[in-house]
Amino acid sequence: MLISNAAIDRRSTVFALMLIILIVGIYSYIVLPRESTPDITIPVVLVVTPYEGVTSGDIESLITHPIERKLKGLKDVEEIRSVSAEGSSMITIEFIPDVDIDKAMQWVRDKVDQAKGDLPKDLENDPSILEINLSEFPILMVAVSGQADETVLKKVGEVLEDRIEQITGVLDVVITGGRQREIRVEFDPDRLSAYRISLSEVIRAIQQENVNIPGGSIDIGRGKYLLRIPGEFTDPAEIDSLVLTERDGRIVYFKDIARIFDSFEDRTSRARVNGKQSVSLAIKKRTGANIIEVADQVFALLKLAEAELPPGIELSVTLNQAKDIRSMVSELENNIITGLILVVIVLFMFLGFRNSFFVALAIPFSMLLSFAVLQLLGITLNMVVLFSLMLALGMLVDNAIVIVENIYRHMQEGKTSVDAAKSAASEVGWPVISSTVTTICAFLPMIFWPGIIGEFMKYLPLTLIITLTASLFVALVINPTLCGHFMSLSKKAEVKEKSPTQIIYFYSRILQFALQHRLLVVLFSFVILTGIVAAYAVFGHGVELFPETEPNRAIIEIKAPEGTNLAASNELALHVEGFAAEEQDICFVISEVGTSSSDQGGGGSAQSNLSRITLDFLDREDRQDDSRNILDRLRTAVGPLSGAEFKVEKQEEGPPTGPPVNIEISGEEIQVLDRLVTATKQLIKEVPGLVDLKDDFSKAKPEIRVNV
Template identity: 55%
Template sequence: MILNQAALKRQVTVLTLMVFILIAGIYCYITLPRENFPDITIPYVFVTTTYEGVAPEDMEELISIPIERKLKGISDVEEIRSTSAEGISTVAVKFLPSVDIDDALQKVRDKVDQAKKDLPGDLPDDPVLQEVNFSDLPVIRVVLSGPFSLRRLQKFAEDMEDRLESIPGVLDARLSGGLEREIHVEFDLDRVGAYRVPFSSLINAVAKSNVNMPGGSMDIGQAKYLVRVPEDFQDPAEIFSIVAFVRDGKPVYLRDVAFIRDSHKDPITRSRINGVKSVTLAIQKRSGENIVEVTDQVKAVVTEMKPLLPPTLKIDLTSDMSNDVRLMVADLENNILSGLILVVAVILLFIGGRSAIFVALAIPYSMFITFILLAAFDVTLNMVVLFSLILALGMLVDNGIVIVENIYRHIQQGMSRKDAALTGANQVAWPVITSTMTTLGAFMPMLFWPGIMGEFMGYLPQTLIMALTASLFVALVINPVLSARYQTAKPLTPAKPMKTEKERKSSKEPFFKRIYLVLLNWSLNHRLIVVFISFLLLVGSIVLYGAFGKGTEFMPDTEPRRAYVNIKAPEGTNLNASDKLVKLVENIVSKYEDIRYVISNIGAEGGDPFSQGGTGTHINRVALDFKDFHDRKTLSSTVVEEIRKKTLDVVRGAEVQVEKEEEGPPTGAPVSLEISGKDIHVLGDLAAKVRTEIKSIPGLVDLKDNFVKGKPEIRIRVDKEKAALLGLDTYTIAYTVKTAINGVKVGVYREGKDEYDIIARLPDKDRHSLESLKRITVSGPRGEPIPLTSLAEIQLSSGLGAIMRLDQKRVVTISGDVSGRLANDVIQDIETRLTTRMDWPRGYSHRFSGEQEEQAKSAAFLAKAFVATLFIIFIILVTQFNSFMTPFIILTSVLLSLIGVFLGLLITGTAFGVIMTGIGVISLAGVVVNNAIVLIDYYNQLKERGMAAREALIKAGLVRFRPVMLTAITTILGLLPMATGISFDFRKVALDIGNESSQWWGPMAVAVIFGLAVATLLTLVVVPVLCSLLNSVQERFGKRHA
């Protein structure tokens, strides 16, 4: 072959290339960005439109629907959701993962511009577009707490915020939980009433007294002077001296009718860490930046600033994604190294000497080449990439074994090392390439995996193709050169017959071969029985698993690093009432030693921008940050179950869900049911009925829906005729009420470089009373105060909360989690109840979405990928053997591998994973056929030399027994640490029993190990039997070829 011939002619060049690969590979491995999971880009664009005072139904009709109609024409959109609430419309456009976020933003902007002509003409502002990405979520949180007021904690955080945002890899440091300073001008209703002065006059007096206005410039003599009026407030006390108005020729000062308070903005959130009030900085990295490097720089800045801050200020670093990355990478690296040692040990045992070293070098050099390619294609070192290397570990030596052993055999026969290297490599080059191509062919269809799972799992076929291609390069280029320069072998001598029983027992290999020989002879004598038993085992294993197995799951259920207690109080619940509910939860979770941090967010910060359940003071979240996996005394999943039971018993009057942190790609809740129809009230009633009907299903927990009930309202119904007679309009009345309750900005107060808003409004005590609202006065045309009650009627009521739409249909989503049962089993029970116990009104329907929808898509793709894999392998085999029947015989080994897959899942108590087991089966298709190829290829060679079919089959089986077993054992041992969770921790120099990565990848490793083990053993028997049957058929019909 040209490649190995060129390599042998330029051996020094190859050795130099080896040095380069070594150095470049190590460098790339060290510098490759680390991530826990692949950086999945799922572009979202939010279109937010405000239209103050407009009801949800009108917001839907006037804003959401016209925008949706324009957006539906955009290509590459996966779904369009909208939420129409009072005064605000939010339309969320979810694009396919392959779409560039900038392109997506531009497409939406163009369509929104087209929709503007269909929107109300009196909108105060144009729709606002915002891009959001799942990969942009915080990578670490800096939490400040201690014996300080929230105002001081806020100030410390603001000082730190500037430094953190100066880090090149940091996109944003978002501050929450603090109190932002404000100067409040609070009017006394009694005094204002006594003076009979309207609010608008007082507000104008404050606003017009706080100015810093340029007055142009003047030329006086030869100088040019700037003219300005610097009458902005230098001290809050100056506000007291403002002349509010003049009564009977005497000035009435602001201090006579108002109080001035150096205060803060009304808090809409509160934060605590381990029960202590706190302020949080959520650090968000830039896209493509290395998580580990960014978080290390954040930690360095925090360490640098600590001496400049009070010693009693406590700084905690929570939700540290870099720690997750380090632990996961360390686990997988330990698995790789442990598997590597096992593989090399077996090679040394079976091959021995320099040949074993040459073969073993294929592993590090193939990985070094892979690291170089990963760096060249900007691929991060994440858990999928690392597992791919583990899966490839045992396969990397297969090509090397074939080539090095063949070269070694020629040297034994008396050839020179260089001639043996050339001849030996040339003889097996094409079979090696063919077997590699069949393996690569198994993974190629997975390169076209669409959607979120394709973005996530796509790194597996990419990495495997790189690694296996690299191993082929090592086998054809590096191994022949090393053998030509350094291989040694003793000349072959005739083997002495082993006459005594002791001599026969002294050799383990002949013992196993003798057992195999007996089994093979019996099988060739009972061919139909063997075929029948094989397919009976296949059917039996499937039936056994169906009867006694764990069922089917989408993704493995792992021990969570974090969990969240979500508390949703009734609409309208204020911050204080929500805080009491959160404290009940804090009292429960604080008793668990395995929880490192309890981080409470009371209010809107607990909301999720991707969920459409709304935000507000009634939404709360308690985040539980567990200790590292090996430091826990109890399984975190057990702790989560205990907390769920206790919180449901203790917390009353609110919805409580205890959720584990989602691992892997964001596919949605395990149970997600979407109900669609026309009437939002009917949808809300149906959602309530469905929840009542299914809440008793075993294993279904954390049930909730996103139907937003109406908030309690105080409605002010303006008598338009009376208002018009008094020279007023609705807007003036509404603005006066808003000013009194919410306040209005009347200026800013500057202190050094900082600016603080000055807000005029009623004092706190008068903003929590219906009687105070009735005492508000409105300024008439001549400045006279007119009581609000003479212009409007004040009513207590409630309005519709929000209207959700999905792809232009109104929808309410019910979601839940599962515990103790597989999601598929729970879904089946839900579907049964919905069809047998529920009467669905005409025009209303339901469907499962979220994880179930993604599972259906993935299962459909993997089924197609499996068929495509078999077809690719079939074409390669037809090309190699120039036969139609031989490829069918070889592909039987793929079916036989399913026996091992189902038995392995049954023995280990593992569920059949749509993703993990599915990929394992496809991987097996490319691996197990190689054993059959090796066997049949040698059988054909023997037949061409004139050997009888039966004798050729027996000799082929005996000769290929060791390489077939060796390649299977190396692959199995490479995956064994991952399947068992037992590896050696090379950092701590200790045995590591049980690790996080094996929970995730263990099911795939189990499928490959058991599938390959059974397929290898059966292939050595069933394939010769099928070849014998084919030969008999050919002889009977007088044909030499199939």
């Protein structure tokens, strides 16, 4: 084969190439970013509009419908969905998979800008246009919890937030939980009336006094100084002395018509970790940053911060995506080393130590070459790529074994090592190429898998193709060169007779029988194939995209009836927390009451009837029971609790796929939809194997109408 012959004749060039692969491969492996999931584009854009204190029906007519009417003119759209809830509107626009998401975001912005004229004039915030970016999901969640006052918890969380954001590789830290400080003013209506002062006058007086006034600059002697007149209030007591007006020759102070309280904003949610109130920090890394390095820096900072914590406060890491990546990287390294050792051991008895080592070298050099190509293509070391590399490990030595063993056979026939290498490579080169291309073609169609799942899974065939191509290069270039100049027959092989071995003799007898009874062999093969297909049809366990595994984390969603206040939702959450606390294999019970929390760690919309409880399990080796059994027990335990819907589900790995079965009912009349949803649930709730039957239909929140 031309490429092998050229490599054998230019061994110095090949040795230099090996050195380059070694250096570049190791460097690429070190600098390759580690991530939990591939950085894929999800063609979904969200339009979120808050409008506090407004019913879902009014949200639909005032916010959702005007925006939807403008969005209907968008191109490349597959579906537009909307949810109008109390106090907020969320519209989801799903584009075709190959859309340019940046252009799609701009299209949506333009359409929303056109709709702003039709929106209520008292809307405090403009609609937010968001995209779903997996790289912006938090890699770490840190809980600040304890029996301390929530002011202290919030302060500790804010200090940690500032410190963590200074770490290289950290994109953002989102703090949730706790309440903001609020200065409350309680007016006396009788005194306002007596002094003939309106609320607008009071507000205007506060706004005029609560300002810092820049005064430019002033020259004093040889120096130039900035001039500023500070006027912002630094203490609530200062507001008491604020002069509002003069009535009947008497100065009216703020304290004459109102009382001031240094308090907190109204509670709209509660957060707890293992029963203790908490503040959470969601830490997001920058795109391309190494998840392991970022996590290590955060852990080092947290260790230093623990020494400065006030008494009764503790820090807990409730989510650590770097842990799984670190484990997979370690497993890949161990598999490479183990593969080297096993290849040498297995081939040692046939080829000797040195020659078997030539085969084993195919593993590290193929891997290093693959790392260099991955780095060149900008592909990160994520879970899919790491799994693909481990899958490819078993195929890396196939080509090398064929090449090296054939060279060894030619040397046994009396040829020199160089001639044997050239003859052997030419003899089996094309079959080796054909077998590799055949394997590559088996994975190639997966690259064209459509949709979000295809974007996620394409890294599997891509990585396998890169790795197998690298192994083919090593087998045709590096292995013949090494064997042609360093291979020698082992002493055992030199005295060995050239008669067939027992294995070859046994195989030849079977082959002769098969050739003499060709029709029988074909018929027998067809019967076996038919039997396998029939057996799978009868005894098979079905088909699923991702296998069911024992989860490390689970989520319990609680949906109380519309109109349920925070206190009632909190009671339901406490009941569920009590059941979870009885399970010794659960290390963290994280409760968020009164919020539809988002997985991106940015909090969620405040809805007093919704709660979410996250369960973190111990590591698999430390558990005494399967976490799936624990979830089954929790489903049974929360079932008798009345007045709410409970959904117990494990956290799925991989791209967002939604529930296995989704039934969509649409129509114009809310009352008809309500009746159909209830009837449908009654029909299918008895289906065997069905758990967590849930609908997203929300009835109108009860309201009291006052006619004036």
